[in-house]
Amino acid sequence: MIKDKLSRTPVSQQPLIVKKEEEGGIGSFVEVEINGRKIQVQMGTTILEACRQNNIHIPTLCYHEDLCLAGLCRICVVEIEGMRTLQAACTYPITNKLKIQTTSEKVRKARRHILDLLLSEHYGECYSCHRNGNCELQSLAKEYGVDGYKFGHITERRHTVDRSSYSVIRDMDKCVLCKRCVRTCIDLQEVGVLEATHRGYDTTISTFYDKPLADVICINCGQCINRCPTAALKANDPSDEIWVAIDNPKKHVVIQTAPSPRASIGEEFGLPPGHSMTKQLNTALRWIGFDKVFDTNFTADLTIMEEGTELLNRLKKKLVEGDNNIKLPQFTSCSPGWVKYIEHFYPDYLDYLSTCKSPQQMFGALIKTFYAQENNIAPEDIVTVALMPCSAKKFECNRPEMHSSGFKDVDYGLTTREMAQMIREAGINLPDLEGSGFDDPFGDASGAGLIFGATGGVMEAALRTVYEIVTGREVPFKNLEITPCRGFEGVRQASVKLEGTLPEWNFLEGVDLNFMIAHGTANAKKVMEALVRGELENIHFIEVMACPGGCIGGGGQPIPTSPEIRKKRAEAIYNEDRGLEVRKSHQNPHIKYIYEKFLIDGPCGHISHKLLHTHYVKRGKFIA
Template identity: 80%
Template sequence: MDKIVKDNRAPVSQKPLTMPKPDKDAIGATVGIEINGNPYKVLIGTTILEACRQNNIHVPSLCYHEDLCLAGVCRVCVVEVEGMGTLQAACTFPIINKIKVRTTSEKVRKARRHVLDLMLSEHYGECYSCHRNGNCELQKLAKEYGVDSYKFGHVEKRRYQIDRSSYSVVRDMDKCILCKRCVRTCIDLQEVGVLEAKNRGNNTKITTFMDKPLADVICINCGQCINRCPTAALKANDPSDEIWNVIDDPSKHVVIQTAPSPRAAIGEEFGLPPGTSMTYQMNTALKMIGFDKVFDTDFTADLTIMEEGTELLMRLKKKLVDGDKNVMLPQLTSCSPGWIKYIEHFYPDYLDYLSTCKSPQQMFGSVIKTFYAKEHEIDPSNIVTVAVMPCSAKKFECNRPEMDSSGFKDVDYGLTTRELAQMIREAGLYLPDLPPGNFDDPFGDASGAGLIFGATGGVMEAALRTAYELVTGRPVPFENLDIIPCRGFDGVKQASVKLEKVKPEWSFLEGVDLNFMIAHGTANAKKVMESLVRGELSNIHFIEVMACPGGCLGGGGQPIPTSPEIRKKRAEAIYQEDAGLPVRKSHENPHITYIYEKFLTDGPCGHLSHKLLHTQYVKRGKFIG
C-alpha cells in the first residue's frame, strides 16, 4: 500500500490517529460496536467511516480522501452516535469504545440533504458544459439524494475569473465547494504549499499566495490537486482543440508518442476496472483519430537509460578515479518535470546533482524533429509532436523555452490520459471494443525497461538492468530480471547491488556496492533532499525521484479518482506487461542500437547527445515576486 507521509503541516487533530494499529488477535485490540442495530467488531482507532466501508455499509462522503489527512468539513458523512447530542462526521470519529451508530436515521437523512442543498446553492453548477459531467462527486450526491430543485437558491452568474495562467493547471473557483482536498494535497501530501484558504466565513476562498495567478507562484504543476478535486474546480490545461486542428490540417504530419502509464489507466475512463492494460487498443484508437504516426515513449525511455546510465558511470569514474570535486553524487533522476520544478524552487543550490538528461518526452521530441525528419524526408516545421502523458507537468515542460534543441519546439503539445480519452470519445470510438493495433516503426518497439518507467522505482530498475550488465557483462542477479527492492509503494526505498567480477575497463568498480534510493511524491523527495543537505547521503550513488505518489501511474493527468488501491492495480498492469515482453533491457532494444549507429554516432553522452538529449536547469528559488 501507499505509505503516504503525513507530516506536521496539518493541525494535529486533522490527521488520522497515529495510534499504532494493534494486532488483530491481541487482547483488547478490537471493540464491538453496533451499526444500524447490527453488531460488528473493529480494530480500536478505526474511524466510523472505515468501519462502515469495511462492512459494506454505504456512507456518502465528500471531503474525505484516502490519500489525505482528515478534515471533517463537508459534513456529508454525518451519522448519529448514541448518547451524543450532535451528529458526528463519520470520517473523523475514531472508535475507541462500544458505540452505537445510526447511518440512516431521519436526523441523518435530513442533515445530509440540507448540507447538500447548501453546497448546491453556492456551486456554479453548469453540468452540461462541465468537463466533470458524469464524473463529479457533487453531481453524484445530488442524484443519490434525489435533488430536484435548488431549495436555497442557485448561482446563476460567474463570480470569479478562471485562472488559466498556468500551462498545466486551470483553476475555476466558481466550481469550488471548499472541501479543501486540494489544500491538503498541496500542503500535506506534496508539501509544495501553493494552495490554502484565505479569509473566513462566506468569504473563504481557496487561493494562492496574495491571490497571484498560478503561473506566478511556486506551483510545480504536478496536478495532484486535480486528481483529488471532487468537482471541476481544478482541471488540466486542455490542448485538444488545437490538436484536432492540426490533425485536420493535411499539411501537418502529426506524430504522437504514448507514455507507459496512460495505457495502464485509460481503460478506467471507459468503465474498465483499474489495471486493465489498453496498449494496443489505444494504438488503434489513435490511428483512427487521425494521428499520422503512433510511437512509444518507451523507446526514449530506453534512450534515457543509455544516456543517464552512461552519465552515472562517467560520474562514478570521475569521482572515484579522478577525484573530480566538481562531479556531484548521488546523481538524481530528471524524468519527472514536477520534480524538476520542485528542486529548482526548493533546492536551487543542488541542481548539479541532477542528471542532465532530458525526460523521455523531450528526448522524443528532439529525435522526431531531427533524426526521424531526416530519415523520412519530412520538413520538421511541418511535424507536430504530441505526447500522451499521465502528467500535467509535461505541459509546462514542453513549453520551457530551452526545449528547442531540434531548432523547433521539440514537443508541441502535452496531452493527459483524461484528455486523450475525451478525444477518443469525441471521435465516436469506444476503446474497449477496438481491435489491437501496433505501434509504428521505427520507434514502436521498446523494452520492458522503458515500460516500467511508469511505476515508482521503474527508472531505477531499468537503469540497473543495463548498468549492471554493461559493467559486469552479466544480467542483474535477480530472478527474471525483476529487481524486487525497486518495487512497491514505500515512500523512500533504499537498496544496493554489489558489483563483482567487473569487466576490465570498469575495474575501479570491483567490489563496489552500488547504493540507490527511490522516492515518490515530493514530500518524500523533500525528506531525501533534507538528508542530502545534511550530508548524510555521501555513500549513495543514484536516486530516483518522481513528483507524484506512486510515480507516473499516479500522475496528475491520470483518470479520476485515484487511491492507493487503484495505483497498485495500475502498477501490476505495467509489471505484468513488462514480464511478457521479449526485450526487457534498454541496451538490447534494436532501435537503440540503430540510433547510436546511424545518428548519435559519438555514443551515449557524446557531442550530439548533449545537444539534443541533455538540458540545463534554472535556479528559481522560493521568492514570489
C-alpha cells in the same frame, strides 16, 4: 536509511491508534452497533472505515483516502446514541461501544440540507462541465434525489478563471471548499501553493497574495486535479488545437504515448483499474487521425543509455580522477514536477540532477531532427503530441530551452483524461477495438522503458543496463525483477554489489552500488533534507518521481485515484514487462540503430548533448 512515516497528517488530525493486544495494548477489538447490526472493529477504526468494511454506504465529499482527515464538508454525519450533535463518520474513531445510525431522519435531513447549501453556491450546470459524469457533487445530488435548488443558486460568476498556468486551470466558482487540493499541496506533496484565505462566507482557496498559478511556486504535478471532487481544477486542455492539426492535411501529426496512460485509460471507458490497453490505444489513435503512433518507451530506453552512461562517467570522474566538482548522488530528471520542485526548493543542488531530458523531450527533439531527415519531412510541418499521464509535461514542453531541434520539440502535452475525451468524441469505444502495434522506427521498446511508469521503474531499468555494462552479466535477480525497486514505500533504499567487473570498470570492483527511490515530493523533500545534512555521501543514484506512485499516479491520470488503484495500474505495467521479449534498454535493436546512424558519438556524446541533454533554472522561492 530515511524512515518513511506512516502518515504526514498533523497529529491533531490523526485517528486515534490503539495498540493491538499482542503489541501490549488493551483489548484490540470493540463491538459497535451500526443500524442495529452488531459489528466487531479494531479499536481506533473510524466510523466510515467500519461502515465501508461492512458494505454500509456513507456519502463523503472532503474525505480522500490519500489525504489527512478534515471532517469539514459534514456530508458524512451519522447519529451516535447519547450524543447531542451528529458526528462526522470520516473522523470519528471508535474506541468504545457505540450505537450508530447512518440513515436516521436527523441524518438524512442534515445531509440533504448540506447538499442543498453546497449546490446553492456551485456555479454553472452539469451539462456544460468537463466533469459531467465523473463529479462527486453530481453523484451526491443524484443519490439524494435533488430536483431543484431549495436555497437558490448563484447565477453570476464571482471569480475569474485562472488560466495562467500551462498545466493547471483553476475555476473557483466550481469549488466546494473541501480543501482536498490544500491538503494535497501542503500535506501530501509538501509544496504548499494553495491555502484557504479570507473567512466565513468569503472563504476561498487561493495562492500567495492571490497571484496567478503560473507566478507562484506550483510544480504543476496536478495531484490537486486528481483529488478535486468537482471541476474547480482541471488540466490545460490542448485537444482543440490537436484536432485542428489533425484536420490540416499539410501537417504531419505524430503522437508518442507514455507507458502509464495505456495502463489506466481503460478506466475512462468503464474497465476496472489494471487493464493494459496498449494495442487498442494504438488503433484508436490511428482512427482519430494521427499519422504516426510512437512509443515513448523508446526514448525511455534512450534515457537509460544516456543517464546510465552519465552516472558511470560521474563515478569514474569522482572515483578514478578524484574530481571533487562531480556531484553524487545523481538524481533522475525525467519527472518534470520533480525538476521544478528542486528548482524552486533546492536551487543550489541542481548539479546533482542528471542533465538528461525526460523521455518526452528526447522524443520531440529526435522527431524533428532524425525522423524528419530520414523521412524527408520538413520539421516545421511536423506536429508532435505527447500522450502523458502528467500535467507537468505541459509546462515542460513549453520551457524555452526545449527547442533543441530548432523548433518547439514537443508541441502539445496531452493527458490520459484528455486523450480519452478525444477518443470518445471520435465515437470509439476503446475496449472494443482490435489491437495494433507501434510505428517504426521508434516502435520497438524494451520492458525497461515500459516500467518507467511506476515508482522505482527508472531505477530498475537503469540497473538492468548499468550492471550489465559494468560486469558483462545480467543483473542477479530472478526474471530480471529487481524487487527492492518495487512497492510503494515512500523512500526506499537498496544496493547491488558490483562483482567480476569488466577490465574497463575495474575501479568499481566490489563496490556496493547504493540507490534510493522516492515518490511524491514530500518524500523527495526527506531525501533532499538528508542530502543537505550530508547524510547521502555513499549513495550513488536516486530516482525521484513527483507524484505518489510515480507516473501511474500522475496528475493527468483518470479520476479517481487511490493507493489501491495505483497498485493495480503498476501491476498492469509489470505484467506487460514480464511478457516482453526485450527487457533491457541496451538490447533494444532500435536503440543500437540510432547510435549507429544518428547519435554517432555514443551516449553522452556531442550530438546527444545537443539534443538529449538540458540545463536547469535556479528558480528559488522568490515570487515577483
